[in-house]
Structures are given as C-alpha cells and as structure tokens.
Amino acid sequence: MTITRPQNSGEKQWRLDTRRIDDDLLEVSCGGRWCLDQDLPSAGVILAEGGDGLRRLSFNTAQLSAWDSGFLAFLRALLKLCAERGLTLEQAGLPKGVRHLLAMAAAVPEQKVARRSSVGQSLFFQVGAATVEFFRGAPEMLHFLGEITLSLGRLFSGRARFRLSDLWWEIEEVGPRALAIVSVISFLVGLILAYLGADQLRLVGAQIFIADLVAIGMVREVGALMTGIIIAGRTGAAFAAQLGTMQVNEEIDAFKTLGISPVDFLVLPRMLALMLMVPLLTLYAAFVGMLAGMLVSTTIFDVGMFEYYTETLRALDVTHFLVGLSKGSVYGGMVAYAGCLRGMQCGRSAESVGKAATSAVVTAILLITISASLMTIIFYRLGI
Amino acid sequence: MNGAPHIEIRDLTMAYGEFVIQRDLNFVVNKGDIFVIMGGNGCGKTTLMRALIGLQRPARGTVFYGGEDFWSVEPDIQARLKRRLGIMFQGGALWSSLTLAENIALPLKEYTALSAPRIAEIVSFKLALVGLGGFEDFYPAELSGGMKKRAGLARAMALDPDILVIDEPSSGLDPLTARRLDDLILELRDSLETTIVVITHELASILGIGTNSVFLDTETHTMINTGNPKEAVASGDPKVRHFLTRGAE
Ligand SMILES: Nc1ncnc2c1ncn2[C@@H]1O[C@H](COP(=O)(O)OP(=O)(O)OP(=O)(O)O)[C@@H](O)[C@H]1O
Ligand SMILES: [Mg+2]
DSSP states (O other), X not given: OEEEOTXXXXXXXXXXXXXXXXXXXXXXXXXXXXXXXXXXXOTHHHHHTOXXXXXXXXXXXXXXXXXXXXXXXXXXXXXXXXXXXXXXXXXXXXXXXXXXXXXXXHHSOOOOOOOOOOOOOOHHHHHHHHHHHHHHHHHHHHHHHHHHHHHHHHHHTTOOOOOHHHHHHHHHHHTGGGHHHHHHHHHHHHHHHHHHHHHHHGGGTOGGGHHHHHHHIIIIIIHHHHHHHXXXXXXXXXXXXXXXXXXXXXXXXXXXXXXXXXXXXXXXXXXXXXXXXXXXXXXXXXXXXXXXXXXXXXXXXXXXXXXXXXXXXHHOOHHHHHHHHHHHHHHHHHHHHHHHHHHHTOOSSHHHHHHHHHHHHHHHHHHHHHHHHHHHHHHHHHTO | OOSOOSEEEEEEEEEETTEEEEEEEEEEEOTTOEEEEEESTTSSHHHHHHHHTTSSOOSEEEEXXXXXXXXXXXXXXXXXXXXXXXXXXXXXOOOTTSOHHHHHHHHHHHHOOOOHHHHHHHHHHHHHHTTOTTOTXXXXXXXXXXXXXXXXXXXXXXXXXXEEEEESSSTTSOHHHHHXXXXXXXXXXXXXXXXXXXXOOOHHHHHHHOSEEEEEETTTTEEEEOOSHHHHHHHSOHHHHHHHTTTOO
C-alpha cells in the first residue's frame, strides 16, 4: 500500500509505503522530506489497514532525504499507538539521531497529572460559582481591613515600619500630579451643574440661585465624588498593578520572611497619602467647579460677578466644607483600600496583574458609591 | 551557501547610554558549533545576546548571518533571519496567559501549515524532550523555576531553528536535569545540525559540551578569544584559567 500526497513532486514531499513482508511484520518505508513545513500524515494511517496477525513494525528509511521534529512527532505518535495495540516497533531501520532523540523523549516518564477539563460550564454553574466566590471574598476583605487597622494602630504608637520618603513620593504622585485631570473634569462638571440649574431656575427668574446650587453641590457632594472616581481610575489601578507586580516578583514574600509587615511598609504609605491628598483635591475640585459655575452664570445667564460671589459666600458655611472634606477622606481611603487589597491578592502571572488592576477600579467605584449613599443618608438624619 | 561564516560578530560595541558594557567584539560562530559565551555576572552576556537576536541595536558594529548584515538590511529580511533563531531567555519568558502547550504551539501555528493534531503531537514531543511530558495544560505560574526554564527551551526548539540561542540553560537546574539538558543540546547539534550559542557559567557544561568560546571580561570591557574551552582551561589566558578553575589558578 502506498500513502502519498497527490501533488507529490519528487524529493520535495514526504512518501510513505507499507509492505507486509511477513505474516506478523509490516515494513514502513518513509522517503522524501519529513519536515515541519509540510502537511504531514497522522500516525493512524499506518495501522488503519494493519490486518490480522500483525505483531511487529519495522522501518526502511533508505529513501529519507530530510527530517526534523515533524518526523519525530509522527514516530512518537506511532509508538504510542503501537503500545496501545501491543505491537512492537523495531527501531533498527531508523536513522541514529532519530533513535537517540526518541529515547531522550522517553527518558523522563510522563507525569500523570489530572488534565483540566475545559468544557464550558452551564450558566447556573457559573452564577453559583461566582456567588460562592463572592462570599469567600468577603472574609478576606474584612481580614485585610483588620490588618490595616492594626497597622494604623502601630503607626499611632510609633511602631509601624515604613519609610517617610515612600510617603512623600506617594503624596506627590497622587496629589500634585493629579491636578490637571481633576481641573478639567471638575470644570466641566461645574459647567454642567450650572446649566442644569439655570434651566429650571430661569423659569422663576431666580438665576442667582445657580450660585447656591453649584457651591453646595460641588462642595458637599460632587467635588468629592468626581475626585474619588478619578483617583480610583488613576491611582487605585496603579496601586494594584504595583503591588501585584511585587507579588509576582516575590517581593512581598521577602518582606514577610524578614518579619516586616508588607501592610506597614507598602499599604500604609499609600493609604495615608490618599487619605491626606484626596480631601485637598476635593477642595480644589469644588473651587474649580464654582469658577466654572460663575463663568456660565455671568456670561450666559446675566448674573453679575459680584452678586454671584456674595451669593456663593452666603450659601456656604463651615459644615459644608467639613462634609465635603470627610467624604473626600473616606473615598481616598476606599480607593487605597481597594487598590492595595487587589494588589495583595494578585496571583503570580502578568495576566493576574491586569485582573488586579481592573478589579481594583471596580471595587473602588463600588465602595465609593456605597459609602456615598450611606453618608448622604447619615448626614441627612443628623441634620448636617 | 556563499562561504560566508554562519554567524559573524564584527567590531561590536554595546552600551547603555554612555555606559559601555563591552567593546570591539569580533568572533565567528561556525555551523554545528556549540559556542559558549562566558564571563562573570554583569559582564554583558545577556546584552550581547540581545544584540545577536535583534532586540537591541549595538552602539557600533554589527552581526552577520550567512554574510547578511543583520543591522543594516530591510526589516523583512531581518524578520526572515530572525525566523532562523530559537531563543531561550534567562527567565524563561513564557507567556503567562497561555498553557505550556499553547506556548509551544503558538510559533508552530504562526509559521507552519500543520493541522491541530500534528501540532499537538509535536508539542507533546518537545515537552517530553525537556522532561516535561504531561504538563501540557499547566500555566507557567504553576511551575517551578527550573521547570519554567526547560519549558522555555521547549518553546525555543518549537520550529527546529537553525540556530538556538540559550541564556543560562543550566542555572537553577538539578545536576541530573542539567546533565540531561547538555545531552539534549549535543544531540540537537548532531541530529538536526543545529548551531548552538549558549550563555553559561556552569563549568561542567562549558567544559562538557563547548566546542568554541569567548570570555567577556568585566574589568577591561572586552573579550578574550578562548577557542575550545577544554584547551583554554589547560593552556589559555591566565584570567580565563582563573575563571574556569573557580579561582584555583
Ligand atoms: N536596561 C539597562 N540599562 C542600563 N544598564 C543595564 C541594563 N541592563 C543591563 N545593564 C547593565 O549591563 C551590564 C551587563 O548586564 P547583562 O544583563 O548583560 O549581564 P550578564 O552578563 O548577562 O550577567 P548575568 O550573568 O548575571 O546574567 C550590567 O552591568 C548591568 O548593570
Ligand atoms: Mg544574563
């Protein structure tokens, strides 16, 4: 029997013949080129019509002009098939290099490791697994919160070990370097707020109250919220990626083995930097937003600049600022918490660093939204 | 071919900015050589490798492959020359989002017309060659350091390259595995006529398999041509003998 490819053109292609030379012996002749750049046959074709009584296979490679791993992989697959069917494969007819490499591949026995099933799971299963995963995550989140609290305790009793230079570096990174993006976003948000208010207030001729709306809105809520979200995307993701990469490089393990708490050394400076800087950024955002409101009111809705200014001063008092500052601080803490948590939970591969960064942003925005609602309700109840 | 040497390094100077790592390197790697690049930590072995494989343009000088000047030919010729190389990086450099099987299959899928079952057979053969049979479905993060290294070698060998460039194959391997790897390198040279450029400071490997070598000196920032390491250890430059005898001479 000859098994060749139709467009076979001399030495360029592989050739395969089988010949029954004895009752129990099949001779396999391989000729031509058996290389990776060709479409090589499957080992199954040889045994497909093996017939009864076949016990042995031998090789004739006199016509073989070139071979590489393609040939070796073919032979190895054939070896496996023969082993399954109890046939012996006589390697004497194979080139020496082929025999050596096959022996090397067989030198270390294959590990019997459980193959992962990659079959698609049903939707129910996936939803269930995700739910279980979520509830498994909750204690871990609380545990990390506890560690941070302990670490803060060590900080206030002066026993936390971290470098002040790290804190300064983080403060510069999260504060001044975020000014540009915070300016742009809060200016636009101030603008939107002013337009939104003007639309309604103009109906009753009370444009001047745009000032109240923008001032109180920006200072109490929107300044902190926008800053929180910007920082979540900008800094939260960065924290997760930094700590995640350190996890991959075993840097965090190195801290642990030295008895230095990675939470003290890595998380604390980041946490403090955000809790200090986000309130300041919040104030700044509120200020820029009010400027935008003034710009819109004076140029488009005929409010005098001085009127707007005095109305703004009248509307604001210290409690509004305190509310805004406290929200900023809480959001900053949330972002740092989410970023560091996801970074510390990171796996050991580049892919998991990406996942950690994504998950940090999602977690941070979720935490910000939840705490924003809670605080609004609490402040309302307290009448602040 | 045209009689030009297989690989020729001519007047090569490598630097990071102003900081010269190695200067005026000149040597030839012949077909079928197991060429050892040796030298102390930080002498510039990996940097030299990056210039050889087209990752980092040298500050001066160039590399010829079969007479073609790698650093001045068109990008498509560079790409063709690169296809002749299989590279194992010092840290394995496995793609972490792919399983071992997928790591090795990727170059095969990209550059051959083989069908999926054939590729699977080749992948399993390559993994078996480096002693990792059965680990097809593992992700790199689930392997030990030495296993990652061997998997990196399996990927470098995926396309049966003409030239195999290996950065520190045996560091981090147990002595038996290291020995098996040396045997594999020898066999690849003998059977598949692969030319092998190996960066190593594993003395047993240098003396066991090297057929030609250079020594990169950290102090003078230049090379010492050392020829066959077995002869260098007996009668070579004193600095090289000092290195190859672990400071005994
Ligand atoms: N990206 C870089 N920028 C600047 N200097 C570098 C860079 N990478 C390496 N170097 C310097 O180049 C020199 C050579 O580094 P290289 O990694 O080539 O050493 P090596 O010989 O491979 O060492 P080892 O045996 O430890 O692997 C070192 O002094 C190192 O400090
Ligand atoms: Mg190196």
